[in-house]
Amino acid sequence: MLLSTPAYFTFLAAIFFAYWLVSRFRFGGLAVIVFANYFFYARWDLMYLALIPAASTCDFFTGRALEREQRPLMRRALVTLGIILNVGLIATAKYMPARPWSWTLPLGLSFYAFQSLTYTIDIYRRDAKATSNYLAYLASASFFPTTLAGPITRIPTLLPQWSKREMVSAQDGGRALFLIGLGLLKKFMIADYLADHLVNRVFDLPKLYSGSEVLLGAYGYALQLYYDFSGYTDIAIGSALLVGIKLPINFNRPYAAQNIADFWRRWHISFSNWLRDYLYFSLPGLRSRWKIFTYANLVLTMAIGGLWHGASWTFLVWGLWHGTGLAVQRWWQVIRGNPTPPARPIPRLWRGLATFHFVLVGWIFFRAANLGTARDIFAQIGSRTIAFGNVTRGFVLVLIVAAYAHYLPKRWYDRSLELYCESPFYAQAAAMALVVIAIQYIAATGAVPFIYNRF
Amino acid sequence: MMLPKKTSLVIATFGALMLLLELTKVARPYAPATVLDFRPRANPNMTVAEPPRPRPAAPGLKPVRVEPNLIDQHGALTGFYQALWRTESKETGAVTRILHYGDSPVTADSITADVRSLMQERFGDAGHGFVLIAKPWAWYGHRGVDVSGKGWFIRPASQSRVPDGLHGLGGVSFQGSVGASSRLVLKEDHSRIEVQYLRQPDGGLLVVRAEGQVIGEIETAGPEKGSAFRVISLPPGARHIELTVERGFVRLFGVSFERDEPGVIYNSLGLNGGQVQVVVRYFDKAQWAAELQHEAPDLVIVNYGTNESLYADYIERYYPGELRDVIRRIQSAVPRASVLVMSPMDRGQRDSSGQIVTPAALPRLVEVQRQVASETSCAFFNTFQAMGGEGTMGRWYESQSGLVSADFMHPLPAGARRVGVLLYQALESGFRQFKAKQQQGLARQTP
Numbered sequence: 061m062l063l064s065t066p067a068y069f070t071f072l073a074a075i076f077f078a079y080w081l082v083s084r085f086r087f088g089g090l091a092v093i094v095f096a097n098y099f100f101y102a103r104w105d106l107m108y109l110a111l112i113p114a115a116s117t118c119d120f121f122t123g124r125a126l127e128r129e130q131r132p133l134m135r136r137a138l139v140t141l142g143i144i145l146n147v148g149l150i151a152t153a154k155y156m157p158a159r160p161w162s163w164t165l166p167l168g169l170s171f172y173a174f175q176s177l178t179y180t181i182d183i184y185r186r187d188a189k190a191t192s193n194y195l196a197y198l199a200s201a202s203f204f205p206t207t208l209a210g211p212i213t214r215i216p217t218l219l220p221q222w223s224k225r226e227m228v229s230a231q232d233g234g235r236a237l238f239l240i241g242l243g244l245l246k247k248f249m250i251a252d253y254l255a256d257h258l259v260n261r262v263f264d265l266p267k268l269y270s271g272s273e274v275l276l277g278a279y280g281y282a283l284q285l286y287y288d289f290s291g292y293t294d295i296a297i298g299s300a301l302l303v304g305i306k307l308p309i310n311f312n313r314p315y316a317a318q319n320i321a322d323f324w325r326r327w328h329i330s331f332s333n334w335l336r337d338y339l340y341f342s343l344p345g346l347r348s349r350w351k352i353f354t355y356a357n358l359v360l361t362m363a364i365g366g367l368w369h370g371a372s373w374t375f376l377v378w379g380l381w382h383g384t385g386l387a388v389q390r391w392w393q394v395i396r397g398n399p400t401p402p403a404r405p406i407p408r409l410w411r412g413l414a415t416f417h418f419v420l421v422g423w424i425f426f427r428a429a430n431l432g433t434a435r436d437i438f439a440q441i442g443s444r445t446i447a448f449g450n451v452t453r454g455f456v457l458v459l460i461v462a463a464y465a466h467y468l469p470k471r472w473y474d475r476s477l478e479l480y481c482e483s484p485f486y487a488q489a490a491a492m493a494l495v496v497i498a499i500q501y502i503a504a505t506g507a508v509p510f511i512y513n514r515f
Numbered sequence: 516m517m518l519p520k521k522t523s524l525v526i527a528t529f530g531a532l533m534l535l536l537e538l539t540k541v542a543r544p545y546a547p548a549t550v551l552d553f554r555p556r557a558n559p560n561m562t563v564a565e566p567p568r569p570r571p572a573a574p575g576l577k578p579v580r581v582e583p584n585l586i587d588q589h590g591a592l593t594g595f596y597q598a599l600w601r602t603e604s605k606e607t608g609a610v611t612r613i614l615h616y617g618d619s620p621v622t623a624d625s626i627t628a629d630v631r632s633l634m635q636e637r638f639g640d641a642g643h644g645f646v647l648i649a650k651p652w653a654w655y656g657h658r659g660v661d662v663s664g665k666g667w668f669i670r671p672a673s674q675s676r677v678p679d680g681l682h683g684l685g686g687v688s689f690q691g692s693v694g695a696s697s698r699l700v701l702k703e704d705h706s707r708i709e710v711q712y713l714r715q716p717d718g719g720l721l722v723v724r725a726e727g728q729v730i731g732e733i734e735t736a737g738p739e740k741g742s743a744f745r746v747i748s749l750p751p752g753a754r755h756i757e758l759t760v761e762r763g764f765v766r767l768f769g770v771s772f773e774r775d776e777p778g779v780i781y782n783s784l785g786l787n788g789g790q791v792q793v794v795v796r797y798f799d800k801a802q803w804a805a806e807l808q809h810e811a812p813d814l815v816i817v818n819y820g821t822n823e824s825l826y827a828d829y830i831e832r833y834y835p836g837e838l839r840d841v842i843r844r845i846q847s848a849v850p851r852a853s854v855l856v857m858s859p860m861d862r863g864q865r866d867s868s869g870q871i872v873t874p875a876a877l878p879r880l881v882e883v884q885r886q887v888a889s890e891t892s893c894a895f896f897n898t899f900q901a902m903g904g905e906g907t908m909g910r911w912y913e914s915q916s917g918l919v920s921a922d923f924m925h926p927l928p929a930g931a932r933r934v935g936v937l938l939y940q941a942l943e944s945g946f947r948q949f950k951a952k953q954q955q956g957l958a959r960q961t962p
Contacts, residue, residue: 062869073526080518233522260921268623268654302522429917450653485521489528493536 063208063295064247069240071099072299079303080227090222093199093303100204111149112172116201118145119176120194126183127190135184142180146173150368170368171210174334176201179215181338188216196222203305205296209289211310211330221305228304234481237488239298241495246291248499250462254284257455263427266436270447274440280455282416282423283462286314289328315419315466318411320385323419335365355391359383369426374434378425385418584901585941586885587894592942595853596949598813602638602777609777610641612810614684614784616794617818620860621785622651625926628658629935630942631781637943639778642705645771648697648758651687652787659702660772666695666760667767672797673788680799683711683742683768684806686786690766692719696759705772707748708756711806712767714743719763725753735765742768742805768806782810790822791837794844804848812852815845818898820859820880821924827876834880835887842891856888857896860934863908863923871909871923878905901937 062068075096082088101108122142129135150173179201182188191197200218228236262269262277269277293310300307310329317323324332340346340361345353359380366379402408428434480488601609613634615627635641646657649664651671656662667689669675672682682688689695710723710733718735731747749756758767773780786793794803807815823834838856845854858881863871881899888895903910911918911930918930926934 065869073530076526077518077523080523084517227517228519228522230519230521233519233525237522237525255921264920264927265654270653273653447653485524486528488525489532492525492529493532496533497536 063205063292063299064244067103071096072302076302083227083304086222087195090193090195090199093203093222094195097199097202097204097207100207101202112202113198115145115149115172115176116198117194118142119179119201120191120197122180123183123190123197124192126180139180139184143177146177149173171206171208171212172202174210174212174331175203175206175215177338178212178334182214182216188214191219193219193222203300205299206307209292209296210328211293211296211308212334213307213330217308218305224304226304228302231481232301232304234483234488235477236298236301237492238477238480239294239301241492243291243294243296243298244495244499246287246294250458250465251284251288251291253458254280254287254455254462257452257458258450259284261450263429263433263437266433266440269440269450270445271440271443272446272448273450274437276448276451276455276459278420278424278437278441279463280459281427282315282420283459283466285423285427286311286466287462313466313470315416316412317415317419318408319415320382320389320418323415324382324386331365335361339364351391351394355387358387358390362386373431374425374428377431377434378422381422381425584897584937585894585945586888586897587945588889589892589894591892591894592814592853592855592945593949594851595814595855596946599638599779599946600950600953602779605639605777607777610773611638611779611814612644612812613779613781613814613816614807614810614812615782615816615818616784616786616789617816617857618785618789618821618859619787620821620925620931621783621789621818622787623654623785624657624783625928625931626935626938627781627783627785629932630939631779631783632658633935633939634779634781634942639776640774641776641778641780642771642773643701644773644780644782645685645711645769645784646699647685647687647769648689648699648767655785657783661700662697664689664695664697667691667697671786673786673790673793676797679740680797681713681740681742681766681802682798683713683802684782684810685769685784686789686793686798688713688766688768690764691760692764693760693762695765696757699756699758699770701754701756701772704752704754704774705749706775707746707773709744709746709771709773710758710767711769711771712743712745712765713740715740715766717764719765720761721765721767722759722761723747724757724759725749726755727757736763742802742809744809782812788822789819791817791819791834791841792823794819794841795837800844804844807845807848807852810849812849814853814855815849816855816857817841817845817893818857818859820884821862824859824862824877824880825874827879830876830880830883835883838884838887839891842887842893846891854891854893855896856884856893857938858884858898858900860898860902860924860926861905861907863906863912863919871906871912873905873908896938896941898934898937901941902934 075092079089079092079096082092098109098112101112119142122138122145126135126138129138150170152169179188179197183190196219197215199222200215203213203218206213258273258277259280262274263281266274266277290311297307297309308330310331312326312329314323314327317326340357343353343357343360346357360383362383363376363379366375366377366382369375369378402411424437425431425434428437480491483491595611595613598609598611602611615621615630617627621627631644643657643660646660646662647655648662649667649669650656650662651669651674668691670677670682670688670690672680672686676682677688689697708723710721710731712718712721712733712735714735714737716736716738718737721733721735722729723731723733728750730750730753731745733745735743737743756770758770771780771782817838819838823830842854842856845852859877861873862877864874866872877899881897885895885897887893899907908919908923912921912923917927918933919926
C-alpha cells in the first residue's frame, strides 16, 4: 500500500478514528497501532505477518537481556546477535536471488532494520533503557508511516510518546493534514511530472538526446528525487502526527547547502545521522593521532551507505564520490581552519552552485542503470550539442517552479501552514479535496511508487 | 468517547466531499474495498528469465516445433518461404526482401535490427536496405549506419505531413535547397546505393559522394511528379556517403544499401506515432503502390496498434475497416507478396493502486487484428501473447533489468531483442515446417 494511494488514506482515516476512540486506554491505543502496522505489512505480502513479529520479538528480548546483563563479553555477544539479525533481514529482502521455487520480499526492510538497530545499539551503549512494554515495542519498531522509507526514527525516542495522554491539538491536526497535502503535491505535480516528461527517458537512453536535453534531464532528476523523497517524508510525518507521534524532520532545503558536509546535514537527515552515530563512530581509528583514519572512515562510511542502496557499481561510485568529497572538505578545514561562511550573496551563490553541481554528478551515478549509462550521460553533456526538441514547455515550467519553491524563504512556508491551521474545518477539507482533484486532472499518471520504497 | 474535534471534522468533511465528487463523476471512481486487497504485491527484485538466443539452424530436415503465436491458416507466408528457400540455397540473385512497417519502437530500429541480424546470420546478408537520410526524431536510427543530415525540411506522414501525400516508402519526405546535405556512414562495404526521390518539374540537382569523390549526379527535374529511383555503384571500401543538394530544390524519401549476394534485406520502416489511419489517410495511394512495386517485397509486415490501443470505441468502430484498407492496398500493389499482421507488444499503465496493468482495450485490439488477418488471408503473429500476455510490461519494468522504459511501452535494447528473437523464431519455425512439408511432398512423388 503506497502512501500516495486512495487505499492508504482510507486506511489512515480508519486508524485515526479507531485510535482516538480507544486511546484513553493505553493498551487499546497500542493495540490499534500494532494492528495497523501488521495490516500495512500484510497488504504487501502475508509473509510479513510471520517475519516482522518474529524479528521484533527477538529484538525486544535482546534488549531486555542487554539491560540485565553486566558481563561485557555477553553484552557484546547480544548486540552482535541483534546486528546479525537485522543486517540479515536487509540482506534477505534485498539480495536473495529470485528463483521460481523461492519466495522473495516485495519490500526492502532496510528502514525497519535501521530502526530496530537503534534500539539494541543504544541499550548496549547505555544511551537508552530497554522497555518492558512488549506492545509499545511492537508499535514503535514497525510503525507503519516509517516502514517504507523512513524517516529513520530511534525507537527510544518513539517509546515515550506512546505514554502521552493528550489529544492531538487542532494545530497539530492541521499541520498533519497540511503536510499530507503538500507531500501529495510534491509527489504528483512535480516529481512524477518531471520523471514522465524527460528524466526517465534521458536516463534510459541518453544517447538519443542532445547534450542540453541530457543536462536538463539531470537537473530534473535532482529535483525529482528531492520532491519524491521529501513528499513521501511529509506524508509519513503527517500520518504519524495524526496519531500524536512526532517524527524527526528529514530534509531542510538541501540544495541550498554551502558545502558537502552542509548538504548531508540537510539531505535525508535521519539517514546521515544514523550513518554517523551507528557506523562512522563505530569504525576503528577515530581517536587515533593518524588523521588518515578520519578521512578513510568518512570514505568507508559513505561507500557502505552507497552499497546499502543496492549491490551495484553505480551506488558504490556515488558513495565514494560523497565520501571523498567529505574527506577533502575535512582535510581542507584542517589545513585552512574552519572559517565562517561568507554572508555576502554572490560568494554564497557560487558556493551553493558548486555544491549543487557536486551533488548532481553523484546523482547521475545514483540514477544511471549502470556505469556505461552514466558514462553516456557525461559524454552527451560533454558533447555540447544544443537542441531542445524533446523538452516540453510543461517540463520547463515545472522545473522552474520546483527550483523556485525549493529556495523559498522558510517564513513563507510557516505562514502558509499557519493560515491553513487557522482556517475553519470546512475550508481545510475543501483545500484537501482541491488538491486531490488537481492531482487527478493535472498529474494523471496513476500512483507511481516512491523512489526510496525500493531501498 | 474522545476524538480530536477539528481534525475529525476535517477528515469527515473531506470524505463526504470526495463521495459527492465521485457521485457527480468529478473525481475518479474509487472502491474503498481495495484497502482489503491482500494479493501479494509485485516484487521489484524479481528477474525475468531471458529466452536463449537462437542458433542458426543448418539447412535440412529437422524436427519442427509448431509455433502457436504465428497463425497462417491460409498459407499466406508460402511466397515468403519460397523466396527464403531460394535464398538459403544461395541461388544467384536470390534476395528475400522484407518490409516491416511499424510505430515508434521501429523508428529506432528496435526489434527490426535484431530480426535483421538473426535472419542475415542464418540466410545471408544482402545489405542494410532502406535508411532515412536524416533523423526526423532524435531517436531515429538504423543499426550499422550512422545517419546525420542538415538543412532538410523533414515532414513525416504521422506529423507535419506534406499536402500531396507523397511520403515515399518510409513515410517521410525530406525537402532541401542548396546546402542541404546528409552523411551516412556504413560499418561494412556495400555494392550499391539506391537513392529514392521525387521527380518533379522544378527539381534540382543532387550530388552523391563516396569518400569525398563524386560517384553520381541526380537531376531530379522531370515532366511530372512521381517516384523515381537511381542506383549508383559504390566503389570498394566506400563507407562514407554524402548527399548534397547543389542546385534548386530536391525532395528525397530515403536511400537503400544493397550487396551483390544472396541474402535477406530487412527494411525497417517506422513512423513515430504510426497507426493504420496514417497510412489510410496520409499516404498517397498511387505513390505508395509504386514504391511497393519497385521494392517488390516477399513479405510485408504490418505492425501497428500500440498507438491505437487506448481507444476502445475506435477499435470497435473504425479500426477493422482501416486495417483492412491498408492490407488491401498492399495486396493490390504487390499481389505476390506475403502479408503478416504483427500485433503490438503489451503496454502498461498504472492503475489507481500503483500496479502496472495492460490497458483494457489492448487484448481486444489484438483479437481484432487476428480476425482481420484471417478474413484477408494474411498471416498473424501475436506478439502480445508471445511475450507473455497481459501484464508483461509491468513484469518487465519491475524486474529492473532494463527491458522497458519508464513509459511501460518502449522496449529498451534488451527487451527489443527478446521480441525480435520471438518473431525470428516464429518465422524460422514456420519456414522449417514449410520445407519439411515440401520435401515430404517431393518424396511421395518420387517413384
